Amino acid sequence: MLELRCPPSVEGIAVNLQPDWSFDSLISELNSLEKKLNASSTFPLPFNKTRSRGFLDAKCNESSSRAFVMRVLDHYMPDAESDVGEEDHDRSLAALAGRRFTFGDLCTSDSEDSEDELTHGGQCHLMKKAGLVEGALSEITHEHQLSVTEEIRNEILALESKLMSENEKFALAQARIEKYIEARQEMERKFDLQYQPIIAEELDNHLTAVQRDREHRSQIEEKRIRDDAALEETKRKQKAVEKAQQEAEEARRQAEKKLAEEAKRAALAADRRAAEAAKEKERAATAAAVARQEATVESKGVQPHTSKEVNPPGCRKCMEMVRKNEELGVGSNKDYRSHGMQIARRIKTITGTKESVRTKSGELIQIMKSPCPQSISIAMFAEKVVSQCANPTGSFSNAVYAYCHVIVLVTSQVPTAMEILLAELNRVCIYTVPKYYSQSGFVTKEAYYKAIGYQEEDGKMESPNSYVARLSSYMKLYGALVQTEVEGVQNYHGIKEGWAWLARFLNILPANLYTANALQAFLEMAGFALHRRYKSQFRKLLNIISCDFCNALRAASRERGDSRLNKVITGIQSYIESNQFLNEPKGRLLQGSLLSHQFVPESNYQEQYYSPSHRYY
Structure with missing residues (x-):
């Protein structure tokens, strides 16, 4: 009898000694068991089946509805069991059946011929032979x-x-x-x-x-x-x-x-x-x-006045400086021209503010101390300042005080610049000396006009109105300069020189259109400061102007029939009679301090503006 060497049940599957399954059921059951084993196995399987179990033999297909028959050949059995009878052999094979397995007539044979004697007359294998x-x-x-x-x-x-x-x-x-x-x-x-x-x-x-x-x-x-x-x-x-x-x-x-x-x-x-x-x-x-x-006087010479100011001390220095600058080649040297353009740019951008005056004066002082010869810098400075009066604009009267602040601050560090500036101003305007030329001392009218400062325009002399406007600008610059006071800074041509100029002017110069315009421009700029310094003495001079000078102008107007004199006389009389010298001129105080000036006394304002921490130098 053949016995299975395995437990009677595995995972709930018991051996069925009497299976009654068909071959298709067996195949499906084997496939399900393989799927379970593949799913539960922790080790990889040696191969995977890619084709379902089946038999290609037609005879096997015809007997698929019959029970599975397992035959064991005699030569696979031990010698001790060879004598067992056919019935005992069949019972042993029946004991090998598991659950749902049916063992049919499975016979063994000692030779291959026994296999041909199967019931169906054919051979059926589970796997093909190689x-x-x-x-x-x-x-x-x-x-x-x-x-x-x-x-x-x-x-x-x-x-x-x-x-x-x-x-x-x-x-x-x-x-x-x-x-x-x-x-x-x-x-x-x-x-x-x-x-x-x-x-x-x-x-x-x-x-x-x-x-x-x-x-x-x-x-x-x-x-x-x-x-x-x-x-x-x-x-x-x-x-x-x-x-x-x-x-x-x-x-x-x-x-x-x-x-x-x-x-x-x-x-x-x-x-x-x-x-x-x-x-x-x-x-x-x-x-x-x-x-x-x-x-x-010579036939073509110029007749100067006998005043001691006819040849001021600055003229001699100015002439010496001009000769020195000519030796240095000022006109032909590009570096000198560039230097002059820098000075002109600073002067043209001066405005009536404290910050502008502080900045421009500091820059000009630095230019004066540059490696360029100082004589050239001084001459260019004087020329550029005076040239601002050649073409006066509407804001010139307000900005001229700022120009004079810068002049005083610069000349305090370079005193020679004041003398050269005054010499340049005296050259272009003889009434700033003051001095006077008589027309009878010249051969032609053109020579006289050139002597007193007329300029040529396209080969012709400029008009009297243009000359008078330029003359007034020069006198406004001079009047603003003499009245400029900066605390802690010396003005080398201050209010005393302005008072002396006014006295010499009234004593020496005759009353005509040019001198009247020069006097009016000077009073408009410096009259307030002169009255504040000299008070009653200044009023006495104004009385002299009103009585003597204006009367002389009226007589000249009647004699020559010049209507322009009437306008000047009216302006001077209005200035004196309306006491305009009591009102501070517009622009005299630099912008940036007007609001505080309304609440702070003038002395305190001056101390605040010109305190050491706010000086320009």
Whole structure:
């Protein structure tokens, strides 16, 4: 009897000793079992079936409805069981059936002929037999796999031996490096032991030198402190002596001042009495000098006035500077022309604001101190400032005060520039001297016009109206200049020179159209400052102008029938009678301080604007 070497049930499937299944049911059951095994297996399967189980034999297909029959051949059984009868053999085969397996008539035979004697007369196999070609291919494949496996094994052995050799080399190299490191460390220890005394000795010498140097410096510092103390004591004693001398000198000056005041008061009455007589005498002497000078003039010469201001001191310096600049080649040097353009650009951009005046004056001072010869810079500065009056615009009267602020600030650092500027102004406008040329002293009218400052336009003399407008601009610049005051900065041609100019003007110059316009422009710009400084004395001069000068203008107007004189007379009379000199001219105070001026007294305003932290220089 054949018994199964397996438990009676596996995963709930028991062996059925009497299966009653068809062949199709068996195939489907096997397929389901394979799917379950593939899903539950944790190891990859050797192959996957791609085709469903089946038999291609027609006889097998015809008997598929019959039960599965398993035959076991006699030569597969042990010799001890060969004598078992056919019935016992059938019962053993029946015991091998599992659940749903039906074992039909399965017989074994000792020869292949018994297989041909099956009930159906045909042979049915679960798997096809392999052919000769397929068997040979399988053997070749197996041999190839064995050869590849052998080659891989040989390669692995070679790599292992090479790796062991490299490891041995690395171990030897590492051992040599360790020995070298130990040798170097030993050598360094020997060197440390050898040089340690030398290093200690050098360190001791260095510390000794440092200590000696510190002691020396300490001695020097102590000596300096003693010297400073002695010097301070000497200065203190000297200051005490100087203070005593100053006190004695001050006492002496006070005594002299008191005596001088007494003498001044004593002589004041005599001076007042002699003032009018001296004034009349000076007028007579001036008229006589003019007559003598007109008598000695050449046929084409110019007749200057006999006043001592005919050739001001600045003219001589101006002529010397012109000659010097010509030697330097001002007109032909491009660098000098570029320098002049820089000066002109700064002057043209001056506006009536504090910031503009501060900035432009600082830039012009820096240009004056540039490597360019200062004589050239001064001459160009004077020329560019005066040229602003040649073509006056509507805002010229307001900006002219700003120009004069810049002039005063620049000339305070370069005093020669003031003399050259005045000389240039006197050259283009003789009434700023003041001086006067008589037309009778010239041969032609054109020569006279050129002498008093007329310019040629396209070969013709400019019109009187154009000349008068330019003359007024020059006089406005001069009037604004003399009245400009900057706290902490000296104006080398200030209000005193303006007062002297007005006195000489009234004493020397005759009353005509040109002198009247010059006087009107000067009063409009400087009248406010002159009245604030001289008060009643200025009013007396205004009375002289109103009575003597204006009456002379009226007489000249009636004599010549010139209507332009009437306009000038009306302007001067209106200025005096309406007390316009009491009103501060527009533009005299630079913009940026007008709002604060409404709330702060004028003295405080001046201190705030010209404080040291806000000065232009």
